[in-house]
Amino acid sequence: MQHFDGNLLAGPLADVFAFDPTGARARCNGCGAVAELATMLVYRSGAGSVARCRDCGAVLLSLVDGDGRMFVNFIGMGAIEIATTGRDDA
Amino acid sequence: MSGVQQLQAAPRTGWHVAEVVETRRETPSAARITLDVDGWPGNLAGQHLDVRLTAPDGYTATRSYSIASSGDGERVVLAVDRLPDGEVSPFLVDELRAGDRLEVHGPLGAFFVWRPPADGGTGRPVQLIAGGSGVVPLVAIARAHAEAGDATPFRLLYSVRTPDDVFFADELETAARGPAPFAVEFVYTRRAPAGTDAPVGRITRERLAAGVIGADAAPVVYVCGSTGFVERVAGWLIELGHHQTAIRTERYGGT
Ligand SMILES: Cc1cc2nc3c(=O)[nH]c(=O)nc-3n(C[C@H](O)[C@H](O)[C@H](O)COP(=O)(O)OP(=O)(O)OC[C@H]3O[C@@H](n4cnc5c(N)ncnc54)[C@H](O)[C@@H]3O)c2cc1C
Ligand SMILES: [Zn+2]
Numbered sequence: 001m002q003h004f005d006g007n008l009l010a011g012p013l014a015d016v017f018a019f020d021p022t023g024a025r026a027r028c029n030g031c032g033a034v035a036e037l038a039t040m041l042v043y044r045s046g047a048g049s050v051a052r053c054r055d056c057g058a059v060l061l062s063l064v065d066g067d068g069r070m071f072v073n074f075i076g077m078g079a080i081e082i083a084t085t086g087r088d089d090a
Numbered sequence: 091m092s093g094v095q096q097l098q099a100a101p102r103t104g105w106h107v108a109e110v111v112e113t114r115r116e117t118p119s120a121a122r123i124t125l126d127v128d129g130w131p132g133n134l135a136g137q138h139l140d141v142r143l144t145a146p147d148g149y150t151a152t153r154s155y156s157i158a159s160s161g162d163g164e165r166v167v168l169a170v171d172r173l174p175d176g177e178v179s180p181f182l183v184d185e186l187r188a189g190d191r192l193e194v195h196g197p198l199g200a201f202f203v204w205r206p207p208a209d210g211g212t213g214r215p216v217q218l219i220a221g222g223s224g225v226v227p228l229v230a231i232a233r234a235h236a237e238a239g240d241a242t243p244f245r246l247l248y249s250v251r252t253p254d255d256v257f258f259a260d261e262l263e264t265a266a267r268g269p270a271p272f273a274v275e276f277v278y279t280r281r282a283p284a285g286t287d288a289p290v291g292r293i294t295r296e297r298l299a300a301g302v303i304g305a306d307a308a309p310v311v312y313v314c315g316s317t318g319f320v321e322r323v324a325g326w327l328i329e330l331g332h333h334q335t336a337i338r339t340e341r342y343g344g345t
Binding site: 002003004005006007008010011014015019020021022023024036037038039 | 102103138139140152154195196198199200201202203317338339340341342343344345
């Protein structure tokens with residue numbers, strides 16, 4: 001299956017959060033690596049997208065979209081670190 | 091809110107209706123599409139947007155496209171390459187006409203972006219590396235750098251099939267002639283310009299090493315193109331001593 005990276009999820013995730021979180025960092029529960037969401041490897045299929053850690057391959061999040069609903073599961077990541085000083089609504 | 095915060099803030103994201111102002115041939119396989127986006131908040135260099143097409147039966151297809159322009163205003167320039175067996179790109183390249191309307195979501199991307207150094211001083215040198223249509227966000231970055239008159243050294247290494255396939259050739263030339271330090275080097279994968287002895291063939295680790303700012307100068311490196319191109323190049327950069335956190339990647343898909 002062809003894959004992309006976390007930049008692909010900027011739009012869908014901006015629909016969940018009030019902003020685009022791809023510049024925010026999260027910790028992988030699998031290997032402990034901390035990296036921006038944009039660096040995740042993203043596998044897309046008809047059902048949705050699965051994002052994996054670029055370092056260990058663990059699933060970090062899944063996103064299923066359809067029927068007017070979206071399911072986002074941040075299954076493999078710890079806290080997401082979000083810079084609030086640079087945001088226009090901060 | 092201070093002015094500095096405003097400068098650093100990424101514009102708010104949302105869905106907008108865009109009207110096609112102009113579409114024209116960019117290369118034999120690609121179109122340059124200028125949109126007038128209602129309510130667009132402006133965008134940073136390097137950002138993208140999602141285009142959503144809806145068929146009469148309600149079926150939708152969404153694809154991401156980088157933005158070749160940046161700054162304030164509601165005008166947005168895209169460049170789309172046609173994948174012959176693709177669902178969306180042949181429509182955008184061949185069928186779209188001035189006056190057509192599209193739904194777009196953006197501006198998107200908080201990671202693959204470039205801002206001029208806030209203090210006006212030079213930042214770390216910047217190496218841009220593009221494969222094919224992956225040059226689009228890098229054109230926005232190179233133009234923003236030129237317009238800011240930023241003194242940071244910039245280089246672009248651009249892998250492209252033939253001289254006819256170069257996107258934004260005039261804009262890149264203008265940026266290279268401007269006061270901001272910017273140099274462009276091409277890797278031709280199928281055919282080099284007539285009358286030159288430039289080598290022809292896919293980028294190799296050796297050509298990459300020879301064509302980019304060395305790791306000792308600690309550049310920030312932006313790599314964009316098909317997934318396979320980005321992963322090959324990013325892997326070599328790490329072997330050449332560049333630090334993973336200094337490499338920003340954007341994968342367009344494919345292999
Ligand atoms: C953040 C981001 C920014 C992008 N910016 C641009 C841009 O500025 N200009 C642009 O032309 N495209 C860009 N793309 C790619 C674009 O989103 C689409 O993937 C592309 O237009 C193909 O869509 P399609 O519907 O025509 O093909 P699909 O129907 O999705 O795919 C058709 C076939 O092409 C293959 N394929 C898909 N993508 C590629 C690829 N990149 N290279 C080679 N083969 C591929 C697939 O494996 C499949 O076999 C970007 C992608 C991302 C994630
Ligand atoms: Zn991991």
